[in-house]
Amino acid sequence: MNTTAKKDRSMEIQKAMLARHYKRLAEADKTGDKCAYTFVPGNLTELMHVFDLLPVLPEINALQSAMRKKSAAYISTAEKGGHSEDVCTYVKCDLGMSRSGNLGPTGDPLPKPSILLLSYTGCFTFMKWFEILQREYDCPIVMLHVPYQADGRPTPEMRQYIVKQLEKKVIPALEEASGKPFDIDKLSDLLRLSARAEEDFVQVLDSAKHRPSPIDAYFGGVYYISPIFTAFRGTESAIEYYEALREEVEERVRQGQGPITPEGELIEEKYRVVVEGPPNWTHFRDLWKMFYDEGAVVVASTYTKVGGLYDQGFRHDPSHPLESLADYCLGCYTNLNLPSRVDLISKYVKDFDADGFLINSVKSCNSFSAGQLLILKEVEKRTGRAGGFFESDLVDPRYFSAANIKNRLESYFQMIEQKRSAAQPAAGDAS
Amino acid sequence: MMTTNTGRSLEDILEFAETLYHDAALSSVRDWKKTHPGRIAVGSMPVWAPRELIHAAGGLPVSVMGGGDDVEIIKGDAYFQSYICHIPRSTIEMGLNGSLDVLDGMIFPSICDVIRNLSGMWKLLFPEKPAWYLDMPQSFDEIGRSFFRGELLRIGKEMGELAGHEITAEALKESIAVFDRNRALLERLQEHRLNRPWMFPISEVWSVIKAGGFIPIEEHNDLIEEYIAAAEASGRPPIDNARVILVGSFCERPPLNLLRTLERSGCYVVDDDLSLGFRLIRGSVGAEGDPYQALADAFVERSREAAFLYREGEKGKELVARARAAHAEGVLFCAPSFCDPALLDQPMLVEAVEKAGLPWTAFKYAENTGQFQVIREQAGTFADSIKLWSVA
Numbered sequence A: 001m002n003t004t005a006k007k008d009r010s011m012e013i014q015k016a017m018l019a020r021h022y023k024r025l026a027e028a029d030k031t032g033d034k035c036a037y038t039f040v041p042g043n044l045t046e047l048m049h050v051f052d053l054l055p056v057l058p059e060i061n062a063l064q065s066a067m068r069k070k071s072a073a074y075i076s077t078a079e080k081g082g083h084s085e086d087v088c089t090y091v092k093c094d095l096g097m098s099r100s101g102n103l104g105p106t107g108d109p110l111p112k113p114s115i116l117l118l119s120y121t122g123c124f125t126f127m128k129w130f131e132i133l134q135r136e137y138d139c140p141i142v143m144l145h146v147p148y149q150a151d152g153r154p155t156p157e158m159r160q161y162i163v164k165q166l167e168k169k170v171i172p173a174l175e176e177a178s179g180k181p182f183d184i185d186k187l188s189d190l191l192r193l194s195a196r197a198e199e200d201f202v203q204v205l206d207s208a209k210h211r212p213s214p215i216d217a218y219f220g221g222v223y224y225i226s227p228i229f230t231a232f233r234g235t236e237s238a239i240e241y242y243e244a245l246r247e248e249v250e251e252r253v254r255q256g257q258g259p260i261t262p263e264g265e266l267i268e269e270k271y272r273v274v275v276e277g278p279p280n281w282t283h284f285r286d287l288w289k290m291f292y293d294e295g296a297v298v299v300a301s302t303y304t305k306v307g308g309l310y311d312q313g314f315r316h317d318p319s320h321p322l323e324s325l326a327d328y329c330l331g332c333y334t335n336l337n338l339p340s341r342v343d344l345i346s347k348y349v350k351d352f353d354a355d356g357f358l359i360n361s362v363k364s365c366n367s368f369s370a371g372q373l374l375i376l377k378e379v380e381k382r383t384g385r386a387g388g389f390f391e392s393d394l395v396d397p398r399y400f401s402a403a404n405i406k407n408r409l410e411s412y413f414q415m416i417e418q419k420r421s422a423a424q425p426a427a428g429d430a431s
Numbered sequence B: 001m002m003t004t005n006t007g008r009s010l011e012d013i014l015e016f017a018e019t020l021y022h023d024a025a026l027s028s029v030r031d032w033k034k035t036h037p038g039r040i041a042v043g044s045m046p047v048w049a050p051r052e053l054i055h056a057a058g059g060l061p062v063s064v065m066g067g068g069d070d071v072e073i074i075k076g077d078a079y080f081q082s083y084i085c086h087i088p089r090s091t092i093e094m095g096l097n098g099s100l101d102v103l104d105g106m107i108f109p110s111i112c113d114v115i116r117n118l119s120g121m122w123k124l125l126f127p128e129k130p131a132w133y134l135d136m137p138q139s140f141d142e143i144g145r146s147f148f149r150g151e152l153l154r155i156g157k158e159m160g161e162l163a164g165h166e167i168t169a170e171a172l173k174e175s176i177a178v179f180d181r182n183r184a185l186l187e188r189l190q191e192h193r194l195n196r197p198w199m200f201p202i203s204e205v206w207s208v209i210k211a212g213g214f215i216p217i218e219e220h221n222d223l224i225e226e227y228i229a230a231a232e233a234s235g236r237p238p239i240d241n242a243r244v245i246l247v248g249s250f251c252e253r254p255p256l257n258l259l260r261t262l263e264r265s266g267c268y269v270v271d272d273d274l275s276l277g278f279r280l281i282r283g284s285v286g287a288e289g290d291p292y293q294a295l296a297d298a299f300v301e302r303s304r305e306a307a308f309l310y311r312e313g314e315k316g317k318e319l320v321a322r323a324r325a326a327h328a329e330g331v332l333f334c335a336p337s338f339c340d341p342a343l344l345d346q347p348m349l350v351e352a353v354e355k356a357g358l359p360w361t362a363f364k365y366a367e368n369t370g371q372f373q374v375i376r377e378q379a380g381t382f383a384d385s386i387k388l389w390s391v392a
């Protein structure tokens, strides 16, 4: 492991973007800036920017609370308030946070929403979550229902249904909440900016096809997706960030370098794996360490597609703004049916020449988890590569068992070794 | 022994309904297919499906409500993590052990992520049979109506192809009329139950309603009528039980013995959402005009409050109104473990119920729960406290 600490320019840019965003949120009450709470999968960021609404993403608040070790207390607050131990901990963490002063990641209180924009893709819990928040904040709420790609493809009827809802419900509600009129040309301009950032983002993801991979597409990937999945799509700063990131990654490819980990550059790539499922946030670094200590690099992940399947060709299209937003919502990973998920993971294993794939099954998330054991069987069958399975949770530290997970991962990497030696001709066989 | 006009006694009716209730191998459906060669049987998962379409295709709509406590899970557990509710594992078990092979297709309504993902599992495990995912609209307006009509039309067209003939508007109208009669009879049963709950115990009512998922709807209509008549004639005396309403059991069902336990611990369950799928649409659909539009309109305009449907407005208002209409003295929140929609809804409903001054208690179950001691004590204490306060 090369431990030379050096901050990349992209990291500095992202840090500054986030600082500016949270500063604006912290000062919103004074400046009169309005904000909309919304979700990552199927987010309508460009549309919110048209109305100068600042996006606040409760999932991001929840995961950041977990990384700052505050989630256990927040979850406990929600459970004491009558929320079941069985349900998604993102919801409880967010609720607990809002009932404990609603302090954002910078320690400043987040502003109350001017509107809850319930646009979501692929999870019913989102709907319940905002029903609950609506009672907390007593503010307007508008819902965009995105149909599920049950037969593996979106249909024109689905697209039309979304566009009609945007025109007749969502846009009028945002106009009302922001006090600003809708401007479709502005939306197109923002989508044009989005598409530029998306192009560079895809190059970054694709770079993992190199050996060694210059990136970790799961643990490192969550940092790379942050601007494009959250408040910054359709901004010049997102373009600047992804350009810088792409240049750095291309340079690492030229230098034959591996990914950067919290302990420096990974020198030897021993295993290339694909990961399905969200990360654990309470022990994010511990889990990452279990991978890089073994020389394991995640070359592709499904979690980095929950906010859009850009790597499969989707780009926001300024010439059809509303239709493009509809296609975006329909196409997020969370909206794919099980057979499509199996296809995509199998494709990643092949395209990224991975040794196998791992599933992190999180207790909170039925949307991801229900059916994952069948995904495991199917992808193994189709790819012939080693599949592994471990369990954790998103933000509830009670469900992270380091010893169990470490054991699972060690046996998994041994299994890859065995497969490799079985595939090698034994010494002397060649004679 | 009291008998009805068809000659069946209350005991016969209940035995018939309970046999169907526990018939995880779907023998009634197999018998029907034998006597109706060439016709289709199509299953649907909870909560609601447009059974009228199956009927209009000349088929038998079948409710697939999991294996309850009648199916031993051998393979199903290998498909689901321990933190996922029980109904998908027993359903997969029934799929793999051949119990559901009599079905020619399955409908998975959009009620939660588990059923949604199960639809994809079905496509992978049983690729030779159609598995329809029914996206119910969450936009309760003109936009939702037109989308939903399209959804129904799509499934109707494919259902017709499966049955080997197109579903005509006339056939669909006739089917809607038969189901409208079923809805009306269920409402009548509900009225009787509200007036004389001691004659209509929840365990009986539920098994009679659920029987409708396994026999032709016309026969179910007769069964309900017979049951009402036989139960009314039973002469069962009232006892001093608390009137309660049961909430949260709309998908994975509680074991019948759990319902009996509630009765024995002093509760008359006078309304419930166990039967939500059969009673989701209030009133009748009507057979005027375009039948697909009529179904879509009825759903959008007249479906009841449900955890899986997003409706702006006061959460729990309908529950409180129903509790009032039923003269309920308390609410039992009774949800399956790990059921996201029911459990995420619960705190909001509790708030509404508390605001209305109704006492409540909550417990969880799985469809195969076998021990009821704790629930018996909890429900008993709850019923006692209601009775105590009502005389105070």
Ligand code: SF4
Pocket (backbone or CB within 6 Å): A088, A089, A090, A091, A122, A123, A124, A125, A126, A364, A365, A366, A367, A368, A394
């Ligand atoms: S269930 Fe999963 S997708 Fe849904 S809110 Fe929770 S973590 Fe997100």
Ligand code: SF4
Pocket (backbone or CB within 6 Å): B085, B086, B087, B088, B111, B112, B113, B114, B115, B251, B252, B336, B338, B339, B340, B341, B342
């Ligand atoms: S019991 Fe609840 S979570 Fe499970 S399938 Fe039914 S509605 Fe979904």
